[in-house]
Amino acid sequence: MKALLRLLGLVLIAGLALQLYFAGRIALMKVVDPESSAFERSEIYRVAKTTGSLKWRQQWVPYSQISDTLKRAVIASEDASFVEHDGVDIEALEKAWDKNAKAEQRTQQAASRLAAGKQQNTPGKAAVKPPKIVGGSTITQQLAKNLFLSGERTLLRKGQELVLTLMLEALLSKERILEIYLNNVEWGEGVFGAEAAAQHYYRKPASRLSAYEAARLAVMLPRPKYFETRPNSGYLSSRAGTIVARMGGVELP
Template sequence: MKPVLRWLMWVLLAGVALQLFFVLRIALMVVIDPQSTAFMRSEAWRIGTTSLRDDKKHWRWSQRWVDGDQISTNLKRAVIASEDAGFLEHGGVDWAAIESAWRKNARRQQQAAQRKTPSPRAPKVIGGSTITQQLAKNLLLSGERQMLRKGQELVLALMLETFLSKERILEIYLNSVEWGEGVFGAEAAAQRYFKKPASKLSAHEAARLAVMLPSPKFFETRQGSAYLAGRTSTIVARMGAVGLP
């Protein structure tokens, strides 16, 4: 029993040390802008290795940090309206949204299992993640879909909300979120799609970028899709009712 207990103790200490490391990293973000995220680094590695294997594929990377006051309020409102309407109210985790997503996913799984002709596609999974959770995942975690990683994401979201203001969370999120292949942050996205700085985005342009966020690589090559146009109009209509931190 002693070797087992000793092993469990080391596992526990390692877990505590990891959480303290995360606390320190997040606390530093109060005054230090994170210039990259775990997801950015993994994408840089993937794009770089792909470019080396494929002579026809050229390296493309665009990301530049800008302060929050250099990002259009239109984009801030559009992203909240599209991604997390309760951003100002929740404490990092929207438990009601998670429960709703859980029920919808279970229903879709059940419907897929009852089909006489199985679909070649797996049913779409709805996440229910808040902006804070998405930031926690991109900043510090791998992209693997595991229950343990999801649990750590929830803990990190609560840490972010404890140490950082809503305004700071939104600023870091908008500077680090992916908007296409090798395109990260609001400034890079505004230049990539509209040839202008993030501070000059109109309501329609901002809404269009916000709608891309769940699947940026997909919409990057489908800028003329009917869904993108229709969803953009919906977000523009919602933006007027969105408050900012």
């Protein structure tokens, strides 16, 4: 029993030490720009291992040198209540949960119809696709995950993401959170940050992006590598138009 209590004590101390380490790193980000994120490093390693070459484009630019059009577009597309919430948008999470539940229900119904068709030897039945899972993560949550965590989806990792999100909100301003996010988020294969994205797609600095260019970049964020290979996507164009229409009502930090 004593050995078990000692082990639990060590685990608690280790967990506390880890949180203090994270808090120290976040506090340092008030004045020091992070050179890379955990996600960037894992992607760079993956690309280098796959292709044998180091493909990594990133150039940090201060908040003032990122166009307001891109800031507004990203907030409109990714996290409309960014300046209002404390890191977690409960309403967005509830909507995402509802959408995922409905998608799962549709998938189960399709699977039942497929099984019934097989029993009746009905030809031409295609395999049922898994439901598309949508998230309700805020910009702060995405930053917490990208900066420090792996891509695995476990309850423990999600709990750590929440703690890191609250730390970011408590220790950094909204402006600084958005600045770090825009300088580290992925915008294509080996393309990280607003400046690299603007140069890669439009051959211009991030400070000179038009509203429509910024909106297209914002729409790419959930699936940047996918849209990088599909520049003429109809969805990309139509969704960008929707984001442009929303940008006027976005409040910047």
